[in-house]
Amino acid sequence: MRVVLLACVGLLAGLITGKVEAGAWVREPGETLVIRTVMYDELRLPGGDVLRKDEIAIYAEHGFSERLTLVGRIALQDITRFPESSSDEGFALRNLSGSELAARWSLYDYGRWAVSAQALITLQGPGENWNNAPFGQGGGDVEARVLAGRSIGESHFIEGQLAYRRRTDAVGDEVRFDVTVGLQLIEDFMLLGRSHVIWSPGPEGEKPFANHRVQASIRYDVSARTSLEFGALGTVSASRMAEERALMVSLWRRF
16 A cells, blocks of 8 residues: 655755755756665554565656756565464565656746646556555556745745645545755754645545654755755554654765
């Protein structure tokens, strides 16, 4: 089941040469960002079973033009399921997750403000594809997202994103709301706080499902082209979705 999203997808944050690096701000033409992330994740499912997941993900952005940025993500996952009851069987598998492709268009970028719109499609993989769905099922979802951000002072920013994801199964479409805050602590070190909310009415005749997760991380700019990020993520509240705890390390490379 697609119970976790990599925290950096669509929620990039930082400062480079005075320009905020967050989802609402598109990349310069010809500029590419690649983020490789290793994540160690534990998820307690609503029924009591536990999933432990090791994930290596690659997320990329490329500035296609002054207003258009192309986005993609894929991940390799090792997942082990530990059933709550000793009479049930667990499993272990290694698979590619479902991948995501998106195009982000700058609507407004003036002064401290930036607003953009993004269209995304998911492609089916043999591993996680959807929230609350069996592995290997999913793909073909489409998502419309609006992103708005504002820089604060010389080195801080806040950004919000609102999205509607149309799912191709009967589980129910999703509304997503993400907020990112970036605070420059000292030179080359940035504190990042992120909030991720997912809500869905669920299948017809059943209760909605929802999840609220928060993440805190520190990003260190090794150079103008390389950064390291260390973070932790946890579930604040969940209804009919997994409760999650995760640690992650990311390598940012700019070309």
